[in-house]
Amino acid sequence: MTQMRQWLLNGHPRGRGLVADDFKLVTRDIPAPGPGEMLLKTQYLGFDPAQKGWMENVADYVAPMAIGDVMRGSGVFEVVESNGGKHPVGTMLAGSLGWSEYAVSTGEGLNVAEPGLPATAMLSILGTTGVTAWCGLFKVGQPIAGDTVVVSGAAGATGSIVGQLAKIAGCRVIGIAGGADKCAWLTANAGYDHAIDYKAGPIKQQLKELTPDGIDVIYDNVGGKILNDMLSFIATGARVTICGGISRYETGTMPAGPENYFNLVFRRATMRGFIVLDWASEFPIIRKRMVKMINEGKLTYQEDIQHGFENAPDTLQRLFSGANRGKQLLKL
Numbered sequence: 001m002t003q004m005r006q007w008l009l010n011g012h013p014r015g016r017g018l019v020a021d022d023f024k025l026v027t028r029d030i031p032a033p034g035p036g037e038m039l040l041k042t043q044y045l046g047f048d049p050a051q052k053g054w055m056e057n058v059a060d061y062v063a064p065m066a067i068g069d070v071m072r073g074s075g076v077f078e079v080v081e082s083n084g085g086k087h088p089v090g091t092m093l094a095g096s097l098g099w100s101e102y103a104v105s106t107g108e109g110l111n112v113a114e115p116g117l118p119a120t121a122m123l124s125i126l127g128t129t130g131v132t133a134w135c136g137l138f139k140v141g142q143p144i145a146g147d148t149v150v151v152s153g154a155a156g157a158t159g160s161i162v163g164q165l166a167k168i169a170g171c172r173v174i175g176i177a178g179g180a181d182k183c184a185w186l187t188a189n190a191g192y193d194h195a196i197d198y199k200a201g202p203i204k205q206q207l208k209e210l211t212p213d214g215i216d217v218i219y220d221n222v223g224g225k226i227l228n229d230m231l232s233f234i235a236t237g238a239r240v241t242i243c244g245g246i247s248r249y250e251t252g253t254m255p256a257g258p259e260n261y262f263n264l265v266f267r268r269a270t271m272r273g274f275i276v277l278d279w280a281s282e283f284p285i286i287r288k289r290m291v292k293m294i295n296e297g298k299l300t301y302q303e304d305i306q307h308g309f310e311n312a313p314d315t316l317q318r319l320f321s322g323a324n325r326g327k328q329l330l331k332l
Ligand SMILES: NC(=O)c1ccc[n+]([C@@H]2O[C@H](COP(=O)([O-])OP(=O)(O)OC[C@H]3O[C@@H](n4cnc5c(N)ncnc54)[C@H](OP(=O)(O)O)[C@@H]3O)[C@@H](O)[C@H]2O)c1
Pocket: 047, 048, 049, 050, 128, 129, 132, 153, 154, 155, 156, 157, 158, 159, 176, 177, 178, 179, 182, 221, 222, 242, 243, 244, 245, 246, 247, 248, 274, 275, 276, 277, 318, 319, 320, 321, 322, 323, 324, 325, 326, 327, 328
């Protein structure tokens, strides 16, 4: 085989949802590894809501993307050829090399897959997703045992890990997700004490009943009305962690700020956003601690695996339609 496929950026989806024309599939020659390089075969791709922001060039913490660039994204790769490269043939590596069936790399910026766990864990619980859940919860939310923690986007990749970590920290955990199925899964499998289905109607009354002493930590992945409703019930000294705002990623105009922000004053609360990359130097130690929790059976993770490189754009779209449960991946 001498040729490979790549997905290129073909449109900036600003102020709207993704469309098929935002991506272009091309065929190119498989590159040959130069001295010190390896040829990597992509086995899995990982999907993040942030990819839409990268396509739009609204995120200033990453380099801008130009039309014609290989679509940016994470993956798991197998070394299939080495020209004096860093790792032997057969090594599984993870990192961000884009939507390409093959890539050439020196190995810089790539991590060797954790032995004893499926290589996909490097994209889910041990990837950006897991460390985001950890850093957002522990460094920003700072829960203490006995706290009530409420998580939006709870059945997603990040949210489903946040809930378990908060339980391990001794908290009472309430998740907000779309649909009865996802909510049942949250309490049966993802460690949540209670789940609220925001697609079944207004959530304020349920939130009020479930948080009689107020919410100590909000972990928000969604923003908009859900954040506003959560802010209504914060306890004194609450920490409001802004991880993401997926409800606004497809809208053209910025929604007005939360009407309830003044509750931060009455409740002497803090609201803080974060970019997980700021703690990159700590990722190896955080991963180690999570591996221990996984091996002890304290932490589980859910992966949603789609198939076929040609389905990469549709797989990204699943994050915005809420089709994914747990970390969205694609097997090539
Ligand atoms: N700050 C950081 O450094 C950082 C790092 C990584 C990720 N993030 C953010 O963390 C959040 C979660 O990311 P993830 O990778 O774990 O994705 P995810 O939660 O697995 O996937 C997205 C989920 O969001 C929900 N959703 C989609 N559109 C929605 C809408 N309009 N209103 C309410 N919910 C909606 C859907 O669940 P339902 O079916 O429940 O609606 C969907 O399954 C994202 O906002 C992402 O941008 C931040």
